[in-house]
Amino acid sequence: MSAPPTGPLTVPERGGRLVALVESVRVRLTFAVSVIFAGALTLASFGLVRQVEGALVNDVKVRNDTVAQALARELAAGNPDILTSADPSQVASGMDRSEAEAIRQGLNESIVYASGPGSAVVSPSTNIFEKIRQVITGEAVPLFSKALPSQIDDQDYVVSRVKVQTVQGDLVLHVASSLEPINRTVDRVQRALFFAVPALVGAVAILAWMMTGRALRPVSAITARARAITSTTLDQRVPEPRSDDEIGQLARTMNAMLDRLESASERQKRFVSDASHELRSPVSSIRLQVETALMHPEQADWEAVGRTVLAEDQRLAGLVDNLLALARIEEGQRGPQSEVDLDDIVHDQLARPLSVAIDRSGVLAGRVYGVRDELTSVVRNLLDNAERHAASAVKVSLSTVGPWVRFCVEDDGPGVEPNLRDKVFERFARLQEARSRDAGGAGLGLALTKRIVETHSGRIFIEDSPLGGAAFVVELPSAELPADDDESVG
Amino acid sequence: MTGHSLVVVLRAAWERRSRQNGAVRVLVVEDEVALADAVVRGLEAEGFEATAVHDGLEGLELARTGGFDLMVLDIMLPGMNGYKVCRTLRDEEVWTPILMLTAKDGEYDEAEALDTGADDFLSKPFSFVVLVARLRALARRRSDANLQPLEFDDLVLEPVSRTVRRGETAIPLSPREFALLEALMRHVGEVVAKTDLLDRVWGEDFEGDPNVVEVYIGYLRRKIDRPFGRNDLETVRGEGYRFGAVSPAAS
Numbered sequence: 001m002s003a004p005p006t007g008p009l010t011v012p013e014r015g016g017r018l019v020a021l022v023e024s025v026r027v028r029l030t031f032a033v034s035v036i037f038a039g040a041l042t043l044a045s046f047g048l049v050r051q052v053e054g055a056l057v058n059d060v061k062v063r064n065d066t067v068a069q070a071l072a073r074e075l076a077a078g079n080p081d082i083l084t085s086a087d088p089s090q091v092a093s094g095m096d097r098s099e100a101e102a103i104r105q106g107l108n109e110s111i112v113y114a115s116g117p118g119s120a121v122v123s124p125s126t127n128i129f130e131k132i133r134q135v136i137t138g139e140a141v142p143l144f145s146k147a148l149p150s151q152i153d154d155q156d157y158v159v160s161r162v163k164v165q166t167v168q169g170d171l172v173l174h175v176a177s178s179l180e181p182i183n184r185t186v187d188r189v190q191r192a193l194f195f196a197v198p199a200l201v202g203a204v205a206i207l208a209w210m211m212t213g214r215a216l217r218p219v220s221a222i223t224a225r226a227r228a229i230t231s232t233t234l235d236q237r238v239p240e241p242r243s244d245d246e247i248g249q250l251a252r253t254m255n256a257m258l259d260r261l262e263s264a265s266e267r268q269k270r271f272v273s274d275a276s277h278e279l280r281s282p283v284s285s286i287r288l289q290v291e292t293a294l295m296h297p298e299q300a301d302w303e304a305v306g307r308t309v310l311a312e313d314q315r316l317a318g319l320v321d322n323l324l325a326l327a328r329i330e331e332g333q334r335g336p337q338s339e340v341d342l343d344d345i346v347h348d349q350l351a352r353p354l355s356v357a358i359d360r361s362g363v364l365a366g367r368v369y370g371v372r373d374e375l376t377s378v379v380r381n382l383l384d385n386a387e388r389h390a391a392s393a394v395k396v397s398l399s400t401v402g403p404w405v406r407f408c409v410e411d412d413g414p415g416v417e418p419n420l421r422d423k424v425f426e427r428f429a430r431l432q433e434a435r436s437r438d439a440g441g442a443g444l445g446l447a448l449t450k451r452i453v454e455t456h457s458g459r460i461f462i463e464d465s466p467l468g469g470a471a472f473v474v475e476l477p478s479a480e481l482p483a484d485d486d487e488s489v490g
Numbered sequence: 491m492t493g494h495s496l497v498v499v500l501r502a503a504w505e506r507r508s509r510q511n512g513a514v515r516v517l518v519v520e521d522e523v524a525l526a527d528a529v530v531r532g533l534e535a536e537g538f539e540a541t542a543v544h545d546g547l548e549g550l551e552l553a554r555t556g557g558f559d560l561m562v563l564d565i566m567l568p569g570m571n572g573y574k575v576c577r578t579l580r581d582e583e584v585w586t587p588i589l590m591l592t593a594k595d596g597e598y599d600e601a602e603a604l605d606t607g608a609d610d611f612l613s614k615p616f617s618f619v620v621l622v623a624r625l626r627a628l629a630r631r632r633s634d635a636n637l638q639p640l641e642f643d644d645l646v647l648e649p650v651s652r653t654v655r656r657g658e659t660a661i662p663l664s665p666r667e668f669a670l671l672e673a674l675m676r677h678v679g680e681v682v683a684k685t686d687l688l689d690r691v692w693g694e695d696f697e698g699d700p701n702v703v704e705v706y707i708g709y710l711r712r713k714i715d716r717p718f719g720r721n722d723l724e725t726v727r728g729e730g731y732r733f734g735a736v737s738p739a740a741s
Contacts, residue, residue, distance in 0.1 A: 317615045341664060343702060347692075352617040363698035365705035398698075400705070480709065 026212045034205040041200060045193040052189055056182040057158060064160035064175040067106035070099045072162040072173050083112075083143045110177040111152070112143045117169030140174070152176050218247050222254065234262040274428035278319055278443050282312040318384060322444040325377050329451060335371045339479050342366040342407060343398055345379045356390045358383075362397025366405035369479040374452045381445035382409040382472050389413035393467055400478050407474040410465035421462045425450040449474075514629045517558040518542040519549030519575065520591065521567050529562065532618050538625070546570030553579055553586060560625055561588045563608070573606045580607035585650050587628040591616070609652075610665075627693070631669075640675040642722065642734045645714060647675055654714070661713050666691065670706050671714065674723065674733035683730040707731060 074082040074095075095103070106112075119141045133139070142148045152159065152174075159176040218241040225238045237258055240251040289308050293300035328334060343365045350360055368375065386394045390411035397408045416424055427447040453460045458476035465471035516538050520526040526542040533540040541558075543549050546567035553561055553575070565572035576588055590603040590611040603611040609631075610624055640647040644657045652668055654661045663671065669691045674682060684703050688696055691706075711723050724732045 313615075339664070341666060343698065344664075344666060347696075347698065348620075351620050351623055353619055360697045361699060363702075365702045367709070480712070 026209065026216055029212045030205055030208045033208040034201055037204045038197070038201040041197050045197055049186060049190055049193070053182065053186045056185060057179070060158045060177045060182070061160065063102050063106050064110060064158060064177055066099055066102040067110065067112070068160040068162040068173050068175040070095055070103055071112070071175075072164045075164045075166070075173070083114075106175060106177075107144055109181075110175050111148065113140045113148055113174050113176075114143060114171050115140045115174065116163075116171040118164070118166040118171030156180070215245075215247070218243075218251065222247075222251055226254065229258070231265065234258065234265055271427065275319075275323060275444070278428065279316070282316045282319075286312045318380065318445070319443065321377060322381070322448050325374060326444060326448050326451070329374070329448075329455065334455075335373050337369060337371055340368055340370055340372050340375050342368060342375065342379070342405060342476075345372075345376050346396060346398055346407075349376070349379050349383055350396070354387060356387055356392060356394050358387075359393065359395040362395065362399070362408075364397075364399045366398050366400050366407065366476075367479045368405050368456065368458075368476045370456045370476070375456070378449050378452050378474060379407070381449045382407075382474070385409070385445060385472065386411040386413075386470075389469065391469075395465075395467060400480065403478050405476045405478045407476070408471055410467050410471040411469040412465070412467040413469035415464065415469045416462050424462065425460070513537060513539040514560060514625075515558045516540045516560045516562060516625065517549065517552055517586075518562045519546065519553075519567060519572070520544065520562070520564040522564075529618070529621070533622070533625075536622050544568070546572065546575050550575045550578060554582065554584060556584065556586070558586055560628055561586050562591065562621075562625070563588050564591045565593065565603075573602065576603075576606045576608050587631070589621075589624055589628060607651075640672065642675060642678050645675075645722065647672060656714060656718055659718075663710075663713060666706060667710055667713065670703075671710055671733075674731060678734040679732065681726045681730045681732045687731065703731075 071082065140148060156179050157176045158179060159174055161175075162173045164171050164173055218239065222238040225236065229236050229238075237255045238251050240255065241248045286309050289305050289312075293302065293305045343363055346360070346363050350358060383394075383396070386396075386409045390413050393412045395408075395410045397406075397410075399406055425446050427444055450460050453474055453476065456476050458474060460472065460474045463471040463473055514537075516533055518526050518529050518533075518540055520529065520542065521544045523544060526544060530540040530542045541552070543552060544567075547569035549561075549563065549567070550570060552558070563572045563575060567575070570578075572590060576590065579586070579588070587609045588607070590608040591614055592603055592611050593614045609628055612621060612624060638649075640649070645654070646656075647654045647668075649672065652665075654663055654668065654671065670687065673687055673690045684700065687703050688700055692698070692702065707723065707725070715721055715723055722734050724735050726732050
């Protein structure tokens with residue numbers, strides 16, 4: 001175990017952890033939810049308080065108006081007694097029930113007073129001097145034997161005023177209600193909200209923290225496992241939560257990806273070992289031939305050496321070509337597509353020195369759309385294969401039949417057992433008996449050929465040849481419309 | 491500078507001298523010395539006269555002298571790469587047939603080689619037998635080639651730039667289609683036998699199905715005639731093919 005990091009190393013570590021914390025989805029989500037909720041709740045609280053206050057004030061105002069108007073009406077109708085009676089609704093002449101109720105309540109909670117020149121008329125004072133003084137000084141005259149507070153202003157009171165004309169002159173009736181009970185109620189509501197809002201926000205934050213924690217727990221598990229998976233432990237998988245949500249999908253997708261990676265890595269390993277084996281054998285064969293010949297140059301059959309070296313070199317070149325082509329296809333990095341005349345490729349490939357006689361009288365024409373290099377590999381590999389396994393004869397044919405170009409290479413070799421026909425197209429397939437390594441082995445050629453044919457939307461299969469061996473048949477979509485009006489010369 | 495020019499002048503003089511003895515002169519531009527030497531030795535054994543240089547610029551200067559009948563040009567070269575050499579020569583209207591050696595390393599491809607004006611290409615590693623066959627074909631094509639454009643009505647075939655157009659429309663043809671059309675247009679109004687076309691276009695050693703001629707005649711019709719509502723390329727039953735039998739005015 002190495003010593004834990006000390007000194008300056010720990011500082012960025014801690015900073016990094018803090019940043020990681022702030023950047024964590026859980027923290028951010030909880031924070032966002034709390035802030036939004038707190039903001040919304042605060043706004044709603046302010047609205048609520050104002051609404052309550054407005055409604056209460058309005059109620060009082062309506063009641064005061066009702067009281068003031070009822071009293072004024074009675075007064076104008078010549079019924080001043082109403083202002084002194086203990087229960088004005090009893091004395092009133094034309095008052096309905098709601099008015100009477102409003103007056104009864106209003107007189108309990110409100111202060112009624114009069115002002116103006118005519119107020120002496122309604123003054124409850126029996127002392128005439130007192131009445132005169134009130135008129136002269138313009139002092140407000142309290143009614144219903146209530147004391148007047150020292151100051152009545154619109155800040156602390158809701159006041160309704162009604163003007164009444166009397167024989168003595170105009171007077172103004174005031175009905176004033178203190179705002180204090182309303183303010184007390186509003187205060188209470190505010191205080192309650194002041195505690196309730198933070199408590200609710202806190203509860204929501206905790207809930208969000210818990211829920212995100214629960215939702216994200218599988219992510220941490222996946223992260224931890226994924227971090228532990230390296231190229232040598234590709235058999236491990238991330239834990240899959242049972243849920244079918246995004247995280248469950250993520251875990252399953254990751255595991256599918258790991259499956260592919262694992263099999264790709266497997267293939268790669270097998271491929272490298274097979275390819276190096278395959279490359280090594282011609283190289284060592286060349287070296288051996290030349291070395292032994294050089295040891296006794298005078299006895300060596302140099303022509304035979306040359307021929308072997310050439311053959312091994314061709315094998316090497318074909319292998320390198322195939323490896324490159326395969327790598328390029330696997331990487332998805334292919335050459336440009338164009339119209340390709342397969343007959344040209346076949347004639348080209350047949351121009352090199354061959355070890356068996358090849359009947360090419362069946363080679364007509366076939367134009368396909370594809371990558372020239374790749375199609376060349378197809379032709380070369382099938383010819384190589386036939387050449388390797390033929391006893392003495394190979395027949396090549398090419399023709400266009402309807403929408404398909406059919407390319408066929410037959411040999412008179414031992415053929416391929418029907419139950420092994422799929423296996424031949426596997427990479428470095430090693431079939432025992434006849435098609436053995438000694439004859440060059442299937443190597444990569446047929447696997448690559450199949451792959452190329454399939455990327456060109458074609459198919460490849462093996463049949464029995466009339467020559468006695470195998471017939472490898474490739475069918476590719478024709479790039480030409482079937483000829484309709486081209487007459488034959490005959 | 492002067493030393494270099496002197497070499498060029500001397501080489502050119504030598505080329506002019508060797509022109510007289512009839513051998514096909516091949517310039518091999520290839521930087522891999524062992525490979526170039528092997529090719530030169532092989533070509534000389536096959537009766538060619540071969541000269542090798544290992545640098546693109548040197549190859550360009552020698553090719554400009556016009557003292558060679560054929561050129562084998564590698565792509566990766568010091569001094570100047572093969573594509574540039576080829577393009578420069580074609581821009582300067584030097585039409586020596588060029589066979590390009592391409593390597594399948596993914597960076598360059600054969601279509602590109604033909605685009606720069608090369609006449610043929612061969613990818614490394616190549617068989618010497620195939621190289622010789624290709625060079626012979628190139629030499630044959632050029633030696634009997636008349637480099638004047640062939641015209642029939644609005645169809646024009648340029649043997650030098652290997653292009654075909656009808657009116658203003660360029661018609662891209664494959665090398666085989668081009669050779670077939672060229673063979674037919676050299677005998678406007680005459681019936682050319684199928685076997686003659688086979689010999690001329692596919693080579694006398696052709697061993698495939700002779701009906702390939704019909705297929706290619708079909709390809710050609712679909713490119714030069716049908717899109718233009720023409721019928722210049724005719725089948726003469728039992729005899730062969732005739733290009734331009736109907737007088738242009740009649741169509």
